[in-house]
Amino acid sequence: MACNSTGCESGCYDREKDNGSKIVEDAVVTQESVCVKCKCNEPMTFGDGGSEDGRFCAECFRNNVFGKFRLAVTSHAMITPSDNVLVAFSGGSSSRVALQFVHELQIKALKNYEASRDRSLPVFGVGVAFVDETAAFPALSTEMIDAIEWIRSTVSSLSPPAKGLHVVPIESVFGSDSLDPRDRLVKLLDSVPDDTGKEDLLLHLKMLSLQKVASENGYNRLVVGSCTSRIASHVLTATVKGRGYSLSADIQHVDARWKVPIVLPLRDCVRQEITRLCLLDGLKTVELACRSQSGINDLVSSFVALLQEENPSRECTIVRTAAKLTPFYFNKIPETDDSNVPMATQRRLKRFNLKYDGSMTTEAFCPICNGPQNRSDSSELDYFEEGQESDALYAACCSSCRFQILPQDGSSREQFGSFLPDHMISQVKHQKVNSQAYLREKIKDCLLLDDEEVV
């Protein structure tokens, strides 16, 4: 309000309200001694200075958060009975909650299975993956060993049903036949001049390693615990890095660009809820020092924290705005061989149009960040020259990766390309073939000669 409601002289709106409502507005809100939802239990106070403190009882609060998780899972067909789900676990609060909730879903499914007569709906499988980044942060090796021990005990406590734990060293992205993967990783990261670029490249490699362990171990879903708050930061970092086109691909509930589709069941929960839930349920977490950010990512995190202070619902508004951007065709569960999927599930997926047709691959993807690229952007399609791997890499990358990840001069770039995991390089070759085919497709009806006859 521009004017102070008390003692206002300017004859503005507030005066017109009757005294009754004015008093209610001015009076200090008396402590509600009942939960505003169920109206029977005593409300919880977390005393963390956050919003909505002291309004819900423990049960209603918990149900609310779990409810959002479950709604996301069912409405986007994230986990169905025949699935084998890998939960990416960093030790942080969001992934801890994701793991806990997935575990509870699994327990419920198991109960139903054991209770049902015909045992028609199998129980989905759950595994846990932790990416060990010691190779990138050698100074943290002892901390990492302790963390892994703690993770092992945490995961084993979450049974039955038992869950496999996969500790994935990040250098595994280079494949088992790479000579000295740790050294190669260090060389790769050192050749990136920009701090933010280095950090982002590491994130891309992390995802690649998760994909690798998931597909090699028969998982068909990767659960990532990204919450609303993290996504809000991502919206802003993507914007300031010129990645506005691909932004909508990263922030949906489902991201099926990858071999093993990624699902975000906690996308609609804010960090405050997650932190409070961990407190409430005694869920322990571990904060690794390598989690800290630098450069642009750090600047954005501080900015979002500042905005949150000014208005606690700002994160939600940011994500809501970004959610209005048009998603991509791959932001749905992909169409696959349905033979293992129970009939009921198949019917539901078809009815709600929750699957996409995988043959519609019209986007070019950046080999490093896997971001879909604006066709009109890739104007260097004719840049290709035989044997010029580094130039092909430059041409295939999005403008953001070109600037912040690729080294600026040709020879460093070539060396950089040699350090990249084979999977990323094969993307480049794949795209080279694709773009010619793509162009041909567009002008096919006007071509008079066959390809071989054209000079």
Next chain:
Amino acid sequence: MESKSKKAGATRLCCLCILRRPVLKRPKTLQQICRECFYEVFEEEIHQVIVQNRLFKSGERVAIGASGGKDSTVLAYVLSELNRRHNYGLDLFLLSIDEGITGYRDDSLETVKRNEVQYGLPLQIVSYKDLYGWTMDDIVKMIGLKNNCTFCGVFRRQALDRGAALLKVDKLVTGHNADDIAETVLLNILRGDIARLSRCTSITTGEDGPIPRCKPFKYTYEKEIVMYAYFKKLDYFSTECIYSPNAYRGFVREFIKDLERLRPRAILDIIKSGEDFRIATTTKMPEQGTCERCGYISSQKWCKACVLLEGLNRGLPKMGIGRPRGVNGDHKKDTKKPGPAVKSIESKQCGSLDFQNFGN
């Protein structure tokens, strides 16, 4: 380019001409260049923006929104220079808005009057007092410092259109620079305004309205504009509006300044993101109609300026501020016209306003 700068760095010569001593580091690219090369790249880049985006046609009458601040002063200077140099064939005018802010606007108007003489461009001044019956000083006295920028922005937009009509120009140019547009992109994300988000990066807007406006400085950094004005010793008024400190934009401005320090090209990257956002073009364009009260272009029954004015005149300063609470619907209850006692300008129909007797 790489080897050039390496050599230049070693012998301390301008990156571009490799002739003169560098006197500045270019904010956009951090290149170390001499004054003359700076003028050249600065002016040439703007010329390229004008040409590639086809901003003008030969023979057009163009009004430059002139506040007396650095953006509009540099714009007036550069545009008249490029107009001469490249034969754009434009008829240029200065259009200034007097919001009635004592100690700020009266000083900056003096600057614009000097610009009129210095650049030889005819000047037209339009005031809020004449147009709406309220000065910003009056408005702030009534509503305080929280939403005053909303009033000023809305009134200014219409005032510029009215002034442009007075001058009978074909186009309006404003000095919005890259920093402004980047701020607006971020602001619209923070505020949830997807419709504005889709429009705010357009270099030309309002082609289907009373008067199209364009922003030749869309890719020009604020810091470079300041640098240009500084080196060329251009006459401009450099104080920030006295009513602006509480604007929400301030948050974003600080953030962008920090961002620029880390990565100068981030400002252009934000604009690029804004241009590339996948926003369905079909759904959210507001329907264009005219205001029932004054005939100005509007997507609602009454244009925003009329809504705000009505609020001011009725002592309801929150009217038209914040989320729509059926404000326009409220007018259905208020069928009686403003009483005969209210003989001020703002209640008259637009068509009946006698423009001939206004201003100087």
